Amino acid sequence: MLYIIAVAGTLLAANTLSLMIAGWRIRSRQDETPSVPARPPVSIVVPLCGVEQFSRETLESALSLDWPDYEIIFCVADKTDPVVCLAEEALRKKPLTKAMISVGDDRISANPKLNNCVKGWNAASHGWVVLADSNVLMPTDYLARLMAAWRPDSGLVCSTPLGSRPNGFWAEVECAFLNTHQARWQYAGEALGFGFAQGKSMLWRKKTLDSHGGIQALAAEIAEDAAATKLVNTMGLKVHLVAGPFEQPLGRRTFRDVWARQCRWARLRRVTFPHFFAPEILLGVVPPLFLCMSAALISGTSLFVAALAVLCAAYAPELILAARKNWYMSPLSLVAMVTRDALLPIIWMRSWMAGSFDWRGNRMVIGSQGSRLEAGVAGPIASP
Structure with missing residues (x-):
């Protein structure tokens, strides 16, 4: 006993x-903007697919950053996607000199998000590049916080998503998953020397990734953040996290939404x-x-x-x-x-069981032994 x-x-x-x-590692959202010794030009690549509840707000946040020189490249795989109109509206409301919408699909992998980012990465004109999900709500000091986390031994700086503005009980459960569980363990792991990339916001030094295969190297794994983690480790560098995670407003979630997302992430962690x-x-x-x-x-x-x-x-x-x-x-x-x-x-x-799920219009199939990773056009129903 x-x-x-x-x-x-x-x-x-x-x-x-x-x-x-x-608690020691993560700063509060009320803390002051960190100081950075230099503010180099930055390219931000944002893959878009479909319209979500907070899409207008998150798109506009990317166009309102306090940074002297940055460009935004919105990437869309399909020109008929309704998010194109929303991005154009955001650009009219928040005009940015260096902003563009790039349309096309480079199928270098089974990962639709990575495929969508390829054209943006290739078009990026600056030495620092951020790959940022479209549902990240960027604070005005977004780039300052990413840059402040860069260290001499950094190969990549990331942020976990911080769930906010849930609508309904299952969105509250999603907050509990994202914040005091997943973010907590990821920051604790990084503090102990086990840094893992998170695809929500990834700051790269462009020449570093380009010298190791470019963005195509992130196709080595089914999830680009897993591939990024392994690639950075092979360089002898580390993945570091921003001092405080960036917000992801959730809105309404159903049990099926939470179950599907958590099962998908768990399977991806299991195989990678x-x-x-x-x-x-x-x-x-x-x-x-x-x-x-x-x-x-x-x-x-x-x-x-x-x-x-x-x-x-x-x-x-x-x-x-x-x-x-x-x-x-x-x-x-x-x-x-x-x-x-x-x-x-x-x-x-x-x-640990085989299954498939619909990920941005692609059916991802993961075998029970992690040996079969396939993608194709998703049917009307995909199992989570």
């Missing part, structure tokens, strides 16, 4: 330690970094809760007291982190965190 309690205590201690590291993904089954409250309840049952102590102690030890530090960093919180946040943790082991087990 003591062994069971020790394992549960170790898991809870690791959970608390990761929250403490993230299986040795890091396997221990993910130990994350969340379920393993220590199960162990402590088992110990309480064996010893004849109160199951309620044991469960309450575990829940307090797991969630009190998480709620404190969100509050201290001024991240989104509501009366439903705790329930959303519990729901997230209940889903984690199910998603983990589901990720």
